[in-house]
Amino acid sequence: MTETWDDINEQVKADWKADTTPFERVYEIIEQTHEGQSAAEIADHALVSEPTARRHCKSLVNTGFAETDQDGQTTLYKRNSDRVLMSRIRELREEATRTELLDGIKDMKAEIRRYEDRYEVVSPEELAQQLDADETEGWDDLSAWRTTRQNLAVAHAALAYDEASHQLAV
Structure with a gap:
């Protein structure tokens, strides 16, 4: 049964990737992020490269949709609670x-x-x-x-x- 679920999950990911742009996927992940996530984590969830995630996260911060926190030297991104x-x-x-x-x-x-x-x-x-x-x-x-x-x-x-x-x- 696990194999069937893995196949379904992979198909859902493939469909999401085919139906959306990288920016839309990063936006959706940020929209659901209450606690900060690194660009690498967002990239993994959004099915994009880390540089692409970082670029789109910075754009979302510049527009006020997202905000940042620091964890040491790592920038964490999350939706703007205000x-x-x-x-x-x-x-x-x-x-x-x-x-x-x-x-x-x-x-x-x-x-x-x-x-x-x-x-x-x-x-x-x-x-x-x-x-x-x-x-x-x-x-x-x-x-x-x-x-x-x-x-x-x-x-x-x-x-x-x-x-x-x-x-x-x-």
């Missing part, structure tokens, strides 16, 4: 009305209060310190709480961005 955040804020602002944002914020605050009351803690970090490794439901709630908290922050930012945009237009 750009991702601003994209989420703009997307939410365009998809939701002010009333929908306010209602969503109210609902998320209520959900967070339910977690606080249920576990008698004030943060997901405090909950993590109290959970045993085998408490599946608690860990699921912890993950959902963190996600809700992140979404709440983005919703607040979208609301503030919307307000600032209206004020600047006046």
Whole structure:
């Protein structure tokens, strides 16, 4: 069975390489990179040479899509987290009305209060310190709480961005 999967994986890689440019493949890898990767690692994943990966990574850094970190003398590339955040804020602002944002914020605050009351803690970090490794439901709630908290922050930012945009237009 492993041989069949290896054949399928190789075919998928070959199809991806045939259907995309080297730049598109590097872009896709960077888009999925939260932790920095070297040009060699990106090249391996993107099915390009290391110089090609480095050239495209530098272009993505110059356009603001990617950012760099240093690990000794090695440059690590990853997607620009500020750009991702601003994209989420703009997307939410365009998809939701002010009333929908306010209602969503109210609902998320209520959900967070339910977690606080249920576990008698004030943060997901405090909950993590109290959970045993085998408490599946608690860990699921912890993950959902963190996600809700992140979404709440983005919703607040979208609301503030919307307000600032209206004020600047006046």
